[in-house]
Amino acid sequence: MKATVSEDCIGCGMCASSCPEVFGIGDDGTASVIVDEVPDDAEDSAQEAADNCPASAITIE
Template identity: 50%
Template sequence: MKAVIDTDRCRGHGICWSICPEVFDLTDDGYAEVLTPEVPTAYEAQVREAADSCPEHAITVN
């Protein structure tokens, strides 16, 4: 599974990071970034939750 953040849509709410800091981080400007291109199996459910919880719908999971 891969997670991708649409940087044009991200507004820096940080919800993804609060749900799964093992996969998401915040830049110095406060916007989300993906730490690992391939999501470890152990974190797939959390990454899906983060994508579903993003108010801007900026996270795509495939």
């Protein structure tokens, strides 16, 4: 699975808090994906981050 964060990110940090294995907050204050592939043991938390993103900026495919 791959995760992406669109430019719609508002930088709330929810994703980095709920799934730090996949998401981080960059110097610009917005979220970024820090891995090429979502680890198997982080798939549920990555999907939860996408589902709960207030800006709907996260896609998991």
